[in-house]
Amino acid sequence: MRKRAWLMLLLLIVVVMVSACGEKLTPTGKAQVVRVGVFKNVTHAAAYIALEKGYFVREWGNEVKIEVTAFDNGSDLSIAMATGDIDIGFVGPGPATTFFLKSENYRVVSGSNNGGAVLVARNGTGINSVKDLVDKTIAIPSKGNTNEISLRLLLEQEGVGLGRGADNAHLIVRSPSDALISFRQKEIDATLVPEPWGTQIEKAGLGKVVVDWKAIPPNNGNYPTVIMVASDKYIARHRDMVKGAIKANRDGIAFIQNSPEQAYDLINNQLKQYSGKGMDIDLIKASLSRLKLTTDVDVKVMEEMAKVSIDARYIKGINKEELNLSKFVDLSMLEEVKSEK
């Protein structure tokens, strides 16, 4: 009896090990499956267009299967990147950096968009500027995400502290959709959220934008909010396919810039697919007017953001002065794509 149990265990281990290694390839040597991670949010418009217009298929060919997973927040997507469940992801630099410093198994290969976040205050709270946030409760989508970093920088700029006391601003975690409910229930006074939530709160008549996207730090709104990351394994084995993805992203951006009216519907199609329901076209339009689509990635700005995370003790065990993200950002493929034009 005992012998049999041991044998079963051994068999199980062998099966797991065999199934874990060995990647399936297409006859042309490409990966059979590419696992792509995106958010359920308009800020990921470029990825949506690339998927909807078939730019990935165009680059990779029909025999490659694209598996898209839609995430609710950057932490979950970064966990998936760090554990190797996603090959190519569109994610915010905040959580991407935090998890990279732990797992070191993926790289930033391209930008997708900058900015797109606004600070909204609830009507009736009397908040007209950042200084009015003292003793007010501000929501952020999740701990350590890009918006929290912006908020911390914004408060620091205006000399407002963060903490529990009455002379500080208070921080609370609420996903953007919950923030809308919390505005109704008067639980929170303000929130720094990516679009379209700012526009949506305004449209619902619950609040107004206090700090527009072009004034959100760092770099006055010109900081990366969605970047494209690819796993190391993938870059090593399928460099061309990663370059294909960079092209698809670039062309997605170009499409939105050249024919925005057509883009809105296409973006909506993808949103419907991932979040179950579509969005008002006006809302998509308003959101896209509050961000800057670009393939560029400013490493300096990303380092500045990571330092805020270190100060907040979200990234531990790394000295602020020694921080160097050059290992994290690999723009060589992007440069190659650019020079091919």
Next chain:
Amino acid sequence: MSTASRRTIFLVLLLIAWEAGFRLFGWGWKFPSPTQTLQAFYDGLVHGELLQATFASMARLVVSFALSLLIGTTLGFLFARYRMLDDTLGFLVVSLQTIPSIAWLPFAIIWFGLNESSVIFITTLGATWTMALASRTGIKNIPPIYLRAAQTMGTGNGFNLFVQVMIPAAFPHLINGVRTAWAFAWRALVAGELIAKGAGLGQLLQDGRNLGDTSLMLCIVIIIAVLGTVSDHFCFKKLEDKVLERYGLAGSKS
């Protein structure tokens, strides 16, 4: 070998195996080493977030637990006393008990909002049904002769009988119910805090997940285990021993 030394040796071996596993298999950030966990404990205590979260969770737990004991015992008494209630509401409680209390969280969020009340609500719910069923069994199993004797001595049929005779007589069952209810309350609490927001261990666990801070996550798991064991050992176990002694059952351990 005494139990204490056996446990100590086991724990030391576990620590060694843990450290060895970490070094041999290179778990990296996925599972922290003992030293990393210790460091996280130290950090959390110095910056106060661990203590703060523990107190917040305990406060919530105590409130919900007291509520569920009160409601549960009363319900159990009513079920045992009134056949009509037992057949109707009692039947419902049995089926309610099978529902994990976290299943009520989406409702709780709509009813009370994403705050303290929601978590207290589901924690209370998690412990109440168990307590109700335990006290029902306890009271039902009281030998009728006790009750008749008490009534002859003039306790009447109401509150006095309940407090003076029924509760003490049902104590062994009640204690069992209390212990189970405590464990159920913990589960519901942590699950609730993971999803609903507010300071607490569950919330801190969630933050750890969002930041990939596995050592913080493990710290919280350890805190929960220690709190559970300590409270069981020093409160309920002591109480149970006392009760057993009073009922003349303590000798039967041998």
